Amino acid sequence: MSKMIIRKEDALDYHSKGTPGKIEVIPTKDHKSQRDLALAYSPGVAEPCLEIAANPEDVYKYTVKGNLVAVISNGTSVLGLGDIGPEASKPVMEGKGILFKIFAGIDVFDIELNSRNIDEFVTVVKAMEPTFGGINLEDIKAPDCFEIEKRLKEEMNIPVMHDDQHGTAIISGAGLLNALEVAGKKIEEVKVVVSGAGAAAISCVRIFVDLGVRQQNIIVCDSRGVIRTDRENLEGTKKEVATAADVHSLEDAMKGADVFLGLSKGGLVKAEMLKEMAKNPIVFALADPNPEIDYDVAMNAREDVIMATGRSDYPNQVNNVLGFPFIFRGALDVRATTINEEMKLAAVKAIADLAREPVPDIVGRAYNKTNLVFGKKYIIPKPLDPRLLTTVAPAVAKAAMDTGVAKHPIQDWDAYRSELVRRLGGDDNVMRVLQSKARQNPKRVVFTEAEDHRILKAAQIALDDGVIEKPVFIGNVATIEQIIKEHRLELEGATILDPKSDDEAVKAKVEEYAQAFFEKRNRRGFNLYEARNIMKTRNYFGTMMVEKGEADALLSGISRKYSDTIRPALQII
């Protein structure tokens, strides 16, 4: 699969067009009559208020609390962008909310806080406890995030999770279990090198240890080199992962290592370092957007490497969306008072196990892959796998019950799974994306209206999407090239053909098509002269390309925007 290209202009349009932002809060109950409003607000609303006042748990019965998660950030460590502040983090938080909704049907209020003080941050989030069923902390800088999460977990009675720490750790943990299985190695024996000492890296180390890796077998490096116990001024979390071993550089550490986990910077690991690792090395190079070692470089360096990255264009993507929607789903559904280690480990196990199961056909088609079979290239499930909801959420719910933190245990697991399947079948969810994706199959498409800039722009997006390959534009070559230039399009791999051109190759093609057309349709009254003229028109020329198998599909007569017309058209083809 080719990497999806996202243009700056398209991204800004997406977030600003129509109404600014990406979410809306709508009523779920009838509100079409005066009576409805009297039920929704005064005087009818007094009844549920009184019920809750008498029995506080009824807040889950009469309000959205039980399905409402706060995505909370102060914008101090946003994506790969760093400390851009709360306002600038808002597009990310709204987006995170959409992922919660699409993947697990969870409603999210995104709350961006102007607060850099740990005590104040904790006070603010704690005060909001009555509103929410759970708290997803997001993009808060280390080491503040550790203390904030720790205190909120201690002081609140609803699930709290800092996804940047645990999300990556949970998916990486699942990947590690499966990679070890494929490599034929025992977890308690493997030597692990970690590059990076941020929140996610520390949390990965912790979960690796929980899973069975020995702390003394882990070496963590940061930008200053190996984190050693003899380094001066070692702060809390770094102290926890410091090694006493006689290793002083990443290069040293890599020698004989079984596992490399990178959460640091693209390109840090050289092919030579990879070659020094043990047999069947496991390389999780998760730096965003460029891995610590490029996938192809790694594959060329040695054949036995088992590799995962953070990217969707290579096998084994470590993507947090495999975890957080389902972990919160399970936690909310049993009204867990926390998300504890057992629940996280249950998620790790469920995700790992899922990758060992046969993959449903629709998932294979969505990813245009027929080889999704447990092994080197498939140790981690795909984000659009619909089974994630129905396996990970129940596993987390069960772990909450087993550890005594579930206020509302599930009695009937079959009914619960049915309910999850029903959620999956809703309108705005992962099945829709999945089905849409499953229909995509890159095509050679002929565009006959290519002198219209809207069509060329649409083709650009379809090309970027990977929906089409090798587009053919029919029309005046100079005109089309001019439009491409003016609109700064990047249509590499496209062919421009003018059937009226004097180019010898084109003339030969027109002649060939005219002959074929004449032979096939002469009974309908065309002579060869007429057939030649007809073949110089764009639609007939394009149609004949498809008939001759030189293109897969023809798009003509389209003059509206891509999303309205071409995309559905391409999906139908």
Add this chain to the structure above:
Amino acid sequence: MSKMIIRKEDALDYHSKGTPGKIEVIPTKDHKSQRDLALAYSPGVAEPCLEIAANPEDVYKYTVKGNLVAVISNGTSVLGLGDIGPEASKPVMEGKGILFKIFAGIDVFDIELNSRNIDEFVTVVKAMEPTFGGINLEDIKAPDCFEIEKRLKEEMNIPVMHDDQHGTAIISGAGLLNALEVAGKKIEEVKVVVSGAGAAAISCVRIFVDLGVRQQNIIVCDSRGVIRTDRENLEGTKKEVATAADVHSLEDAMKGADVFLGLSKGGLVKAEMLKEMAKNPIVFALADPNPEIDYDVAMNAREDVIMATGRSDYPNQVNNVLGFPFIFRGALDVRATTINEEMKLAAVKAIADLAREPVPDIVGRAYNKTNLVFGKKYIIPKPLDPRLLTTVAPAVAKAAMDTGVAKHPIQDWDAYRSELVRRLGGDDNVMRVLQSKARQNPKRVVFTEAEDHRILKAAQIALDDGVIEKPVFIGNVATIEQIIKEHRLELEGATILDPKSDDEAVKAKVEEYAQAFFEKRNRRGFNLYEARNIMKTRNYFGTMMVEKGEADALLSGISRKYSDTIRPALQII
């Protein structure tokens, strides 16, 4: 109009049925393909983040901030229910959000805070400033609400309004201006008595003074009597409204008063006290649910009274929904940094002026009134008047601009009003309620399937709604009475008729119908004997009731729930 009856069971059902609570957060942008998700979240989302980081005002361009209001409460003074805590206040806050959405297209996150400390409350709300375009404080007890609002207004750069204080004051202020016009009195001369000294009452006094009432002409009473300057331990806001006049009881104060404003307790004002007031007395008896003096009692006491209440079943309802949606709409649309006094007074003036304009036909029909003409019975616009949005919001926006607090002034007022009209035309809004209401016209409806409990329940709701009057149930009398008893229905005014009964009156009716049927349809081959038998069947009997003008409509063959079938059916009739 009869008072709408809201049953406890219906209210609890409304809030709990289907998914608990009343709201949902949904994506507004395409999210059907992998590409859409890549635009909504990583990697595309980085682009708007970077734009906002470079230019903070762009948060209004790329996020929902500019249309997002927080409805924030700690549940310490909820409706007429008192201090029921934040969880129990959540149904109200969700409902308030729905009103914002329906009346002005504003999205709301309802935030219930577990915080009774003023400093902490202020800290928490301030921290959320990056998230929201405005803050609507709600149901916070006095006197805390005064300091909380004051400090937040001083320390935040987005509009903050405590609606319980100012909402009622703004609508009452508008009502006062118009009542004085009708009464032919000058504002600077009138004597005002206020019963109640809570947040709303204090705020009313302030706005009355802003409008021209002299402070020395106002006497405020609380549960301990007249608030006098010589009362011991007078706290801040009560000190502000204390009188030095030689008046020691509500009765005393009412003598010769021009205006009574009640925000206290039902039934406090007796007819005798009303009779002691000056000519053309203005009585705003706003206690909820029962006014300080009953509307009918007041009208019987003296004819010249100009009265308003908080209830929808009498003329001149003082309803906050006339204010807050449009005040925030105007403030948000110019990115006002505050809601200042001038903006509130602009709202007062716009609401007052609107009541003096001719009323559109659709509003009259919605309220089933043909006499909505400026005067004693119509000094305050109706909540469903669609002109509120297009007059109040621009007035508030303009006041913000005139006072220099608008960061994003409106350039083209015509375009702005068109945009507001467009909002009004959307799916989930006031026009829908209005049109639905305008179709309602109480009817004599015959139910032929009345032996089905679902139909009787549906009829109950339709009756409570005022959608129907005097229902007629056709079927076995004992059976139907049994069902009514079992389901504890209250169907006063209903008639039960069994055309098969031996009751002489019914037999005479059947005979009359049979004759009429025979005469009208004998050409279609019925003889009188057959006609008599046919008239004993429920559907024919009911149909003939309608044909004879003894009922307005017939409902038969309906077996599903009210909201799906009967309500639309009744609206079409």
